[in-house]
Amino acid sequence: MSQLQRNTTAKKSKGQTQGDVLVEKIPLKLKPTEETLARDIQRESARVWNTVMTIHRLFWFKYGVWIDEAMMKEFLKGRFNVHSQDVQAIIETYYECWERTRKLHEEGHPEWRYPWRLKRFFTSTWKVTGITVEDKNLRLSNGWKKPPLKVKLPARLKGMAIKQVQLVWRRNGYWLHVAVVKPALEKVQGDAVAAVDPGEVHALTLTDGQEALVINGRHLRSLRRLRNKTLRKFQKAISRTKKGSNRRRKLLAAKYRFLNWIGAQISHAEHAVTKMAADWCLERGIKKVYLGDPQGVREQDCGRHHNQRMSQWSFGRLRELLEYKLKRHGITLEKIEERGTSGTCPLCGKYTKQTGRVYQCGNMECGFSGMHRDVLGATGILDLAVNGRFTPGRKLPEIVSYAWPAVLAPVQVSKMKAA
Template sequence: MSWLKNSTLAKKGITKPEGDVLVEKIPLRLKPEEEVLAREIQRESARVWNTVMTIHRLFWLRYGIWIDEAMMKEFLKGRFEVHSQDVQAIVETYYECWERTKKLHKEGHTEWRYPWRLKRYFTPTWKVTGITAEDGYLRLSNGWKKPPLKVKLPERLKGLKIKQVQLVWRRNGYWLHIAVVKPALEKVQGDIVAAADPGEVHALTLTDGKEALVISGGHLRSLHRLRNKTLRKFQKALSRCKKGSNRWRKLLEAKYRFLNWVEAQISHVEHAITKMAVDWCVERGMKKVYIGDPQGVRKQDCGRYHNQRMHQWDFGRLRDFLGYKLNRHGIALEQIKEGSTSGTCPVCGHYTKQSGRVFRCGNCGFSGVHRDVVGASGILDLAVNGRFTEGRDLPRKVVYLRPSVLAPVAKKCRKAAAA
């Protein structure tokens, strides 16, 4: 959010809306004439971005002054064939990027560049005044010079307050990103601290010192393998076709359809994993969860196939999902370094490089505990005590679970079940 928007909201006394603002992503199936309209809106939005960037730079080069955000909005008013709120949103986005880059330069990160690239398409944004929800449809106004874009709303979004809508092109089609206000969840009233150890084999391991939960990542690994194998077949077939031919276009469309499907499956499993972790934390009244940062594993060269698994491991997205879900319950998530946590013995404190799933100490011979449980316990020890404590107690109860994934049901099956 730009400085102008922050200061304006503060002066008006506007606070956060009641409830939680979440973004719902919806794929669109537009008619040919609707696709033409969407493309024209994107082009006009790009023209707004290019104009803002050009004017901002030109005034500095010619007169040595930077035009502020309010003056830019006033100058561009009524000059483009999109909704006025879209123009304001683009101006705010530009100044937000510019201010962030300026701050990074002051901190010494001079490799970051100010906005400079001219765009052919740009993501349009509709605010509250340009959005109308009626009869199960979402009407997105484009000013008086262009017809509105009308989209059918899913059942789960009907009746919810919509704060903002963006039209996004993703891979081979348009998507709507809708910011909606959902009812706030009850905050957890507890004082327990827990730790989470993310992993590629076991997606998350959580412990509060007394109990531990190990959530399997096998389903995620199988989806990644399926994506790799299928993409290899598509790329091999595409390499034998002439670019632009009918066969090439059909293969490319099939490839995109598969990628959309498999990525939706991966996202669903990640949501299921984090939902199980959040439920576990809420039941035990957690107030804070420490999660390990495994960023260093990607810098290690452990062979072609292992490196591929590490680079496809979406621990950052899993952490983001876990963070916003915990935050809705009033539980804080803090990231700390997890170096040596899975290999340091909880009994003698000696570090041993592990090769299996069961922890084995090369110094005192301690073993019999899952190494991810030892890792989560080590993260909790570092977070609470600032060091590894010798002779610490490990969780007495360890539960192993697989994420409960909902399978899609065909229309015929649903009708038969209803009958």
Template sequence: MSRLKNSVLAKRGVTGAEGDVLVEKIPLRLRPEEEALARDIQRESARVWNTVMTIHRLFWFKYGIWIDEAMMKDFVKGRFEVHSQDVQAIVETYYECWERTKKLHEEGHTEWRYPWRLKRFFTSTWKVTGITVEGGYLRLSNGWKRPPLRIKLPSRLKGLEIKQVQLVWHRNGYWLHVAVVKPALERVQGDTVAAADPGEVHALTLTDGKEALVISGRHLRSLHRLRNKTLRKFQKALSRCKKGSNRWRKLLEAKYRFLNWVEAQILHVEHAITKLAVEWCVQRGVKKVYYGDPQGVREQDCGRYHNQRMGQWSFGRLRDLLEYKLKRHSITLEKIGEGGTSGTCPKCGHYTRQSGRIFRCGNCGFSGVHRDVVGASGILDVAVNGHFTKDRDLPGKVVYLRPRVLAPVGQKHRGPAAA
């Protein structure tokens, strides 16, 4: 799994001179002694976080001053049993959280709290000076005269420049987030503008005014449905067991295995959907994409089952995946409100609440076009012209595609009855 790293790496000076910095997420299978070492490292990293937070707050309450980042780094230098770069990264993370909260308070969001919670474990970070590749293994330094953490490097990462590594605990195991530099992709030279309309049944609908692409999201919906049904069975079985018993532990491990499997499948489908969308944009020389923001849909109460589907609709993650993939081709993505775009008639401009997949105008009787195509066309119209225009031309060619998904490989995940 690859993700383009956010601006945090750029703030810390982690950039690729001749490529893009992406983050590869790798699940780890550690031996007992390696897991114990990883746990000790994260526990020591938590001690760094707790110390930084306590000192920062103590100086404010006692002396009325805030210690700056440089002074804090000097104070904690050489005091902890982890690599010095890990200590610096934790200090930087703390101050990023603190500054972001301060900005939110200035904007009126006073419900956000400054960092206050003491940690038992904390994500450990290694920068370039603490990373060594030796014979296909990643050697992560743990400081002077302390045993390093050695992880086998996946073959797909061999030969790539590694900028940063993080040790992350997720659900029931350790993961390694490796920031690597990958070759830059082809830059789009065109000047075409397109619009994307996210949906729950059809994941993405794109149009440049002349053509339209509708990508199905039904496989994504089926995975969400499978997760809901299986989790219900697990929770029902767990509720009948005594907490801490052998049966309870086995069920919990099986539940975590299933969640890891199904979430990997969901992420794979989301990557496949966004890949189709990016390929479509690159082929047509699209330079900017306006992405409809359906945030208001979740605020409507339409019953428990519909509300569940809306709550699990991952349009935000699809937007993030699409944005970073478009960015690699120098295509910008801009979020825009999509209110009324799927119900406003492209011929007469009258709004009609839609109930089916085919658009039908209650005023002039216009029909015969997929309502998501009308929605994407409306987003493009509002973005370019600033308002809905009457008698606008709709895409002459509409292509419907399903995401190209690899078949799942490996053991089948058993239900709670067989766990």
């Protein structure tokens, strides 16, 4: 939801929003008439986007003038068959993209293009004035004398204040992204700091200098491996069919069902990992967390199998989930360079490239060993963040705990029929 953060931040500054604004993603099961209405709404939203982009460019090429956002809203008022708030949200999204691209050009990134592509469909947005809750249904207005879109409201959202709704097409069906206000959580009052070392085998390793927690990430890796193997079978079967055939249509539908299922499992596991990390920080009164940035790892060529694991390692997604969970408790997250943290000896300070999970110092005079490499990496990140350098003889955690993320048992999906 591109405008959600911008809108809710403005409201918080005026004291209108109490609590935390979070986004609930709801899959929709629409009737044929409702699906046709949803498709027409997104087509009309795409017409709004195309009109805004065309007018904005035309005035520049013809008159050398860029029309500002307020003038564009006034000019397009009442010209489309969608709610006026949807038109305003699309205009705001266009100008946000245009302004971001302009700043990137100023920073020396000319490869980024200004909005230029015409759309057939576009995400539709409803703000507060276009949203009505009627009994168990959510009524989304489409303007004067036009049929509204009605969807069933999940029980978990009843009684919550709804700030914004978006109609999104995802893979093979429509979803609703609902921005709701949830009660604020307790804030951390301490001043302690901690460090997190992300990994592909061990998803997150946390330490505050005295204790360490290693959260296993093998379940996430196994889900990605299952996705790769199953997609290979689907693609092989689909490649043998003709375009437009019933067999191809059924295989594509089964493939999308599987992708939805495995995507939900991966997302659930990522939430479980980050929740465990956030709870650990909350229990110890951590006020600030330093997270290692492993961006350079993907640039290394270590063979196609390892490269595939690295390319599918979702450390960015884990960082986003951890950041928003910590933020709700008043804990800040800061990225920090982690180069050399897992290979620098905590006693002598010598760097040694590691191959196993247990650290081994390459300095024969030192001989330090026995510490888990990821725990050592987390302590190195903490040392760099607090002291600005690797401190020889630094104190290591006395207690190291290992944990698996608490995930629910997955529901089996129907297997693909033999081709």
